[in-house]
Amino acid sequence: MRVVIAQCQVDYAGRLTAHLPMATRLILVKADGSVSIHADDRAYKPLNWMSPPCTLTIREPREDEAAAVAEVDAQLSQVWVVEAKSGDTLQISIGEVFHDSTHELGVDPGLVKDGVEAHLQALLAEHPATLKAGLTLVQREYLTPIGPVDLLCRDVTGAYVAVEVKRRGEIDGVEQLTRYLELMNRDPLLGSVQGVFAAQQIKPQARTLATDRGIACVVVDYDALRGMDSADDRLF
Template sequence: MRLVIARCSVDYEGRLNAHLPLATRLLMVKADGSVLVHSDGGSYKPLNWMSPPCAMAETDPEEHEVAEGVEAVWVVQHAKSEDRLRVRLHEVLHDSAHELGVDPGLVKDGVEAHLQKLLAEHIHTLGEGFTLVRREYMTAIGPVDILCKDAAGASVAVEIKRRGDIDGVEQLTRYLELMNRDPHLGPVTGIFAAQEIKPQARTLATDRGIRCVTLDYDALKGIDDVGSRLF
């Protein structure tokens, strides 16, 4: 992983155009080719990013950019679309590279991990015709708990929590925004599944077209009187 802290401006061109004015930011270049632009706020969500497959080239600035104080330009081009990220570096404050090795993945504890395992084994409880693609489907910003297909063959991302709150809905929303940019997956819909879902989280999920499912842990384990009931 390469970490660069720099005064920079960023332009995103593609299905939408976005501009980040000149400011000091953290630029992350990962081994999988993804490039993420972070500020010193906004939690872990990047301000902008380019997910793989993509390629990055460092080029010299154009004459008008030199006049504006630009020292170098990163051009990040997506391999399967016209999406492009252009980062203009005015001053590099830090530049380092680190070999992180192979990550073993996220290991979840307690009931949440068991819920994921049980739901994956009985994915049909989400609806007739649902099939499992895989657990812990990795994205550039973290793993989605479950990726599955509905009866029509469309992709569905499932985020599982013990207690579902607004942060969980926001997390799933970020996954969906990223996954829907992948032409091999999109369109991707979302299911927010938890043993208990707060009213505010349910309202936000519904507003964003995300389906909410209340999970019954005992029912999934097969020890509930109602058998395999989810609700």
């Protein structure tokens, strides 16, 4: 991972456009190729970012770019251009650099699921049709180069379906499943892989992001799966 603290101006161009004026920020370049820009607030959420697969090119600033930031008393040292496969671009105009270091973090063991989440995954592996009629399990913890997908299933047409299971469904979980799907859909042995985001609760923002990316959301009744919520015991 490369960690840079520097003055920077950020311009995003693609389906949407966004501009961050010159200010001191943290820039992270991760081993998977992702680039994100952070302010000293907002907890973990970056101001802007580019997810892999993408390419980073570093070049000298053009005269017009240098002149534009000179108006705000800044002097450009480099221009980073990050381009996604879709053609979207993230341009980071670097001014004064205060810190620049690279660190080898190694392979992360991944998040250890709590008891409920692990049990929920096991129950869904036994009853995959709970998520979608006709769904059958192929493998639990299907390994990808960036981590294991909770469940790999097949639907009635034979197409593969990747399922990410969470106790509480948030944006991070959708981003995680998106990264898995990007890699899996490039595997000719799998073909076109669909995504299902399953959780006991799914936050509205996570549902919106998942829907925008073509990922199905399923709210799972944990007690019903455990057999504790029998329809015969209900009054209504």
